[in-house]
Structures are given as C-alpha cells and as structure tokens.
Amino acid sequence: MSASDTHVILPGATLGVLGGGQLGRMFAHAAQAMGYFTAVLDPDATSPAGRVSHHHVRTGYEDAQGLAELATLCAAVTTEFENVPAAALNRLAESLPVSPAGASVAIAQDRAAEKAHFVKCGVPCAPYAVIETAAQLAAVNDALLPGILKTARMGYDGKGQIRVKTRAELAAGWDELGQVACVLEKMLPLAHECSVIVARGRNGDIVNLPVQRNLHRDGILAVTEVYAGNLPAAQAEQAIAAAKSVAIGLDYVGVLCVEFFVLDNGQLVVNEIAPRPHNSGHYSQNAMDVSQFELQVRCMTNLPLVQPRQHSATVMLNLLGDLWFTQGETAKSPAWDQVLALPGTHLHLYGKVDAKRARKMGHLNITAATPDQARDTALQAAAILGIAPF
Structure with missing residues (x-):
C-alpha cells in the first residue's frame, strides 16, 4: 500500500x-x-x-x-x-x-462474473447456468426450471428479466432478449428479501449498516424496514458475514450493497451486488448516526470508518412518479403537507424536472421509538399518497 x-x-x-x-x-x-x-x-x-x-x-x-x-x-x-x-x-x-475500483465495478456489471465471485467467496446463491450460445441453451439442466432469465449485463430494477417455466419459454425468452449473454437462475420459494450495506476502507477496515428487510413491487424496491428483530438474529448475522465476505473477496473500497433472498425454509442466498450506496440504505439519513453517503465520503477520503449506530426504528417508502398521477394523466404534486403532519416523517425529493411513472422521484423516511409506531405512521403516509399497504 x-x-x-x-x-x-x-x-x-x-x-x-x-x-x-x-x-x-x-x-x-x-x-x-x-x-x-x-x-x-x-x-x-x-x-x-x-x-x-x-x-x-x-x-x-x-x-x-x-x-x-x-x-x-x-x-x-x-x-x-x-x-x-x-x-x-x-x-x-x-x-x-x-473507489470503488474499475475491477470491482466490472464484476457487478456482469451477472455471470458476479455469480462466479459468490461461488469463490463461499456465499450461497441460487442455482444458475450461463447462456451465451445455442449449445449452452440446449444444455440447460431441467432442474433450473422454472427460472428467471436475466441479461448478464445492463439489467436493473427488474429490467432485462423474463420468467420462464418450460424449455420452450426459455428459448423464446432468450430470443426476446436478443440472444445476448444471459444467466438463468432457478426460481426459489421466497419468504422475503433483505440487503446489507457495508463500507470498506483502503486499510481493510469494514463496517456495516443493520440488515434491511425489503419489499419489491414490479422489480422495484417499494418498502424497507429496519429495526431490531426485523430478521431472526442468526439470519441477520449470516447476512452481515456474507456481505463482508463478498466485499473482502473483491478487495473492495467504498460502499457496497449486497442483496439477499430469504427462502421459505430460512436459507439465505445472495441475489446481486450494487457497488455504490443503495435505495434500501436511504433510511440511514434519518435513523443512523452515520448515513451510507457519509460512509461513501469517508471511504474515498481515508477518514476513519466508525460502526454506525441506529437510534430509531424506521420504515422507508420509495416515492415513484406514479404518485403524481393518482388523479389523472396530468402530473400533480402529492399532498406532502398532509404527510409531513405525521410525526417522524422525513421527505427527500431528488430534484428531477419531470415526474414519470415508475421513475424514482424521492423517498420518505419514517422514524419512531418503536417498530410498531414506525410502521403505523408509514401506513398512514402510504394511504395519503396512494401507495398500496404492506
């Protein structure tokens, strides 16, 4: 060094x-x-x-x-x-x-390389096959079906993904995706999803945010809940250890999000990584004493990394452009005054010029003394905004 x-x-x-x-x-x-x-x-x-x-x-x-x-x-x-x-x-x-280095980002850009890295780190992921040629398509094991066919590159927020149940659907799906390099993942029985954000410095110091329990709708994060007991303690510890293993294996410097599936049987499998701060970590702006963005600054400047502490139970609601169109096809600003009348609400809008459906326009962090209070307020805010209950 x-x-x-x-x-x-x-x-x-x-x-x-x-x-x-x-x-x-x-x-x-x-x-x-x-x-x-x-x-x-x-x-x-x-x-x-x-x-x-x-x-x-x-x-x-x-x-x-x-x-x-x-x-x-x-x-x-x-x-x-x-x-x-x-x-x-x-x-x-x-x-x-x-930070992060180009080599780390390159792995996150390629699902096949990403899966290979998980295997190398000994972190369990869904059974999968790489499909780059017609021969590889023909050789796919039937045990991987039903599955999700994903483009190896440039997929995010549910884009570049097709669910396939049969070999015929798999072949048609590969054609629909342009016969580009893909990864077929076996569809697993999911109980829920979670993620862990870690920050690692050039000296090898590594810290983490708490495990985040996530709800996705249409492939886009909708709700994140973070509080003691949101996952069983052993499961949370396993997720944190796996996330750190992935970061260390990359010799990663910076903020890294590792996303997981939690199966019906309680097993944890890694889904994907994001080499940057992540939507599921936005709650840290109001519920932690060090946010994921301050950790990003600390990593790139070699400032000390201290273990963040959570001071409030929290729920984060993703605010998509659809909320501007609940009363018709003309964009109208949601009732932020009613939302902000609720205790513990923190509005973050991103300064985007135009609201569009499915576009991330902002997020709402709700903090409270207890998980029940945070969830109750979040459900009230969701009702005001026209977000489906959870």
Missing part, C-alpha cells in the same frame, strides 16, 4: 462523482455538509447531482477531455451507479484515488 493510498483527504478538497442521479446528489449533499467541494461528471444539464454541485462536467463517461477535467478538479473520485464504464474508472485511477 503506497503513501497515496493512506493519505487522508481533509475537508476543503473537491470530491468527484461519476453520474448525476439521485445517489450522486445525496453524496454531494453529504460531502458538502462535511466541508468538501463536489464535482459531477454527467452529460445531462438537468441532472439532480449536477444541479447541486460546485462543478458540473457535462460530458459522456468515456470522454477523455471530460475525464481529464474531472481528474484536474478532484482529489478523489467515486461513482453513483454500476453501469459507468469500468474503463473510465481505470483511466481516472491513473492519476488519483478512485
């Missing part, structure tokens, strides 16, 4: 992020609260992060001039989404600290 790897970057420096979405915006807010300046590289003039940062480099992620400008501005760089080209991260890493 070189001296530059352990050098602490103190407030007053400029920190950069590739990507201008809501995760970049919340990273910028956290960094600015700690006294850093921020720079965003994103081609969109109205990007949520670009609009709140001190510098906005408006170029594509592979633009050499834009990357050079970002490197000149910044003392360190991170990313806010996994589909940024790993080559761009590698190029920046030639001149300044970059």
Whole structure:
C-alpha cells in the first residue's frame, strides 16, 4: 500500500462523482455538509447531482477531455451507479484515488462474473447456468426450471428479466432478449428479501449498516424496514458475514450493497451486488448516526470508518412518479403537507424536472421509538399518497 493510498483527504478538497442521479446528489449533499467541494461528471444539464454541485462536467463517461477535467478538479473520485464504464474508472485511477475500483465495478456489471465471485467467496446463491450460445441453451439442466432469465449485463430494477417455466419459454425468452449473454437462475420459494450495506476502507477496515428487510413491487424496491428483530438474529448475522465476505473477496473500497433472498425454509442466498450506496440504505439519513453517503465520503477520503449506530426504528417508502398521477394523466404534486403532519416523517425529493411513472422521484423516511409506531405512521403516509399497504 503506497503513501497515496493512506493519505487522508481533509475537508476543503473537491470530491468527484461519476453520474448525476439521485445517489450522486445525496453524496454531494453529504460531502458538502462535511466541508468538501463536489464535482459531477454527467452529460445531462438537468441532472439532480449536477444541479447541486460546485462543478458540473457535462460530458459522456468515456470522454477523455471530460475525464481529464474531472481528474484536474478532484482529489478523489467515486461513482453513483454500476453501469459507468469500468474503463473510465481505470483511466481516472491513473492519476488519483478512485473507489470503488474499475475491477470491482466490472464484476457487478456482469451477472455471470458476479455469480462466479459468490461461488469463490463461499456465499450461497441460487442455482444458475450461463447462456451465451445455442449449445449452452440446449444444455440447460431441467432442474433450473422454472427460472428467471436475466441479461448478464445492463439489467436493473427488474429490467432485462423474463420468467420462464418450460424449455420452450426459455428459448423464446432468450430470443426476446436478443440472444445476448444471459444467466438463468432457478426460481426459489421466497419468504422475503433483505440487503446489507457495508463500507470498506483502503486499510481493510469494514463496517456495516443493520440488515434491511425489503419489499419489491414490479422489480422495484417499494418498502424497507429496519429495526431490531426485523430478521431472526442468526439470519441477520449470516447476512452481515456474507456481505463482508463478498466485499473482502473483491478487495473492495467504498460502499457496497449486497442483496439477499430469504427462502421459505430460512436459507439465505445472495441475489446481486450494487457497488455504490443503495435505495434500501436511504433510511440511514434519518435513523443512523452515520448515513451510507457519509460512509461513501469517508471511504474515498481515508477518514476513519466508525460502526454506525441506529437510534430509531424506521420504515422507508420509495416515492415513484406514479404518485403524481393518482388523479389523472396530468402530473400533480402529492399532498406532502398532509404527510409531513405525521410525526417522524422525513421527505427527500431528488430534484428531477419531470415526474414519470415508475421513475424514482424521492423517498420518505419514517422514524419512531418503536417498530410498531414506525410502521403505523408509514401506513398512514402510504394511504395519503396512494401507495398500496404492506
């Protein structure tokens, strides 16, 4: 480890992020609260992060001039989404600290490589097969059906996925996805889903947020509940240990989310990783003494990583653009005044110009002294907003 790897970057420096979405915006807010300046590289003039940062480099992620400008501005760089080209991260890493590394992001971008990494780490995942050729399609074991066929690359929020029950449906599904490289995962009997966010420094220090119990609807996270006992203690400990194992196996630096399925029999299997802060960790802004975004700042600047502490039971509601259209096809702002009249509600909107159905527009964190109080208030807020009960 070189001296530059352990050098602490103190407030007053400029920190950069590739990507201008809501995760970049919340990273910028956290960094600015700690006294850093921020720079965003994103081609969109109205990007949520670009609009709140001190510098906005408006170029594509592979633009050499834009990357050079970002490197000149910044003392360190991170990313806010996994589909940024790993080559761009590698190029920046030639001149300044970059976390996570391009190699880690590249694995998260490829489901086949991701599954192989889980196996290497000894972390159980769903039985699967890689399908890149017609021969591999024909060789698929019948035991993997029914299953979910997923594109190996560029799939998120339920996109690039098809459920298949028979070999005929599998073949048709592969055709529908363009015969690109895919992974077929055996469909398992799910009780629920959960995730763990870990943060790992260049010196190997690693901390974690509590296990997050998640509810997805139409492939998009809808509700996260975090409180003592949201999962059995042994299950929670297993999830945390598995998440740390995945991060250590990658020699990961930064914030990493590991998502899990919990099966009907209580078995835990890993689903996928996200090499960045995650939607399921947004509650940490109001229920923890250190948020996932502050952890992101600490990782990239070599500031000490302290184990975050939860001070409130919490429920997070994802706010999709559909909520703006509950009264028709003309977008209308939801009744935030009624929501914010409820105790312990914390509204986070992302500054997106237009509301669109299925688009992530914000989230609502509800904190309370007890899980029952948090859940009761969250259900009241959901009823006001037109979110289905849970």
